[in-house]
Amino acid sequence: MPSGPSPRGAAGALTGPHAALRAGVVWEVLRQALQDRAAAAGRQELDVLDTGGGSGSLAVPVAGLGHRVTVVDPSPDALFALERRAGEEGVAGRVRAVQGDTQDLLEVAGAGAFDLVLCHGVLEYVEDPAAALRSVAGALRPAGGTLSLLTAGVxxxxxxxxxxxxxxxxxxxxxxxxxxxxxxxxxPRRFTPAALTALVAEAGLVPGPVHGVRIFADLVPGSLVDTEPEALQELTRLEAEAAGRPAFQAVAAQLHVRAEVPDEM
Incomplete structure (x- = not known):
């Protein structure tokens, strides 16, 4: 992760019709991952790590679902905003802010300590994506863990x-x-679906299907979906239905892949 402001920042917040649309596919996949991981672990409360989580655009909603979330980010300002947001949403006791990056991730957050790790908007900025992803994978519980990985698409x-x-x-x-x-x-960089899944496999994880994110959302005027609820609903459905189709992944602004710790890891 870069040493400056969080790459994700406030722009990734799940607020406003257009912003929520852009994050909707990822949020639904993430909710399903949390449910699946909780069922596999046999408990409702999970330990979640959000690398480069910034001001908590995902961490706070995840904590709101009843999980414990550790956010590691290099920016003190972003972490201060995270703590404020968590307090305002009544989940301060479930959110822990830690300053750091992917290079010292296992030292500041702990190795093998998390059921689910979010790595969104990080690999685009690190000097060595493969090394960063190995560190991220090392934070997952060896007995079973899930990675949610989101990057920019070429x-x-x-x-x-x-x-x-x-x-x-x-x-x-x-x-x-x-x-x-x-x-x-x-x-600094973007990824193709093939390159992304290859990185995940090299990190020792089993990649699942790639989902395209922001396939159409960035091309549609915000004024249209902000003022026409019906248009927003239809565009949301279109994004969701196209997300898993390779032809549309190829032109998506972002790519999301869910990966699992293999049984023998």
Whole structure:
């Protein structure tokens, strides 16, 4: 994770129609992962780690479901905002804020201590994604744990630049190993579905299906879904139905994969 402000930040908060739509697919997959992991563990209260969790856009809702959440983030300001948000939502006792990054993750959070780990918006920024993912995998309980991994997708960037008339930048992103469209690109790297699942497997985990996130949401004017409830509902359904289809994953702004600790780990 970068040493500056959290890469996820407040923009990832589950608030507002358009913002909730963008996060909806991930949130539903995450809710299902929590339910499945609780059933497998035989207990309702899980220990969850949110790496790069920033101000708690996911950590606080997860704590609201009754789980204990540890947030590791390099930004003191983000962690202060997290504690304030947790207090406002009445889950302060279930949320722990820890300053750190993927390099010292196991030291500050603990190895093999978590039922579920969230790694959202992190691999794009770290110097060595494979090493970072190994650390993240090491935080999962060896007897059974689940990883929720969310990264930026190459295809979504190519499509966005092309639709903006930035055809040269679209071609650069398409051919660049890191999926970057130029020197002004704010993201150090992006991933394809194949590259993402390969990283997960190299970290010793079993990857599940990839889901495309923000396939259409970023292309639809916010004013449309903010003022037309029916349009929001239909677009939400469209996002959910397209999320698991490879053709649409290829042009998604973000990619999500759920992975499990193998039985022999």
């Amino acid at each position: 295809g979504g960037a190519v499509l966005a630049r092309a639709l903006a008339g930035r055809f040269t930048e679209a071609r650069r992103a398409l051919g660049d190993p890191a999926g970057r469209w130029g020197g002004a690109d704010p993201l």
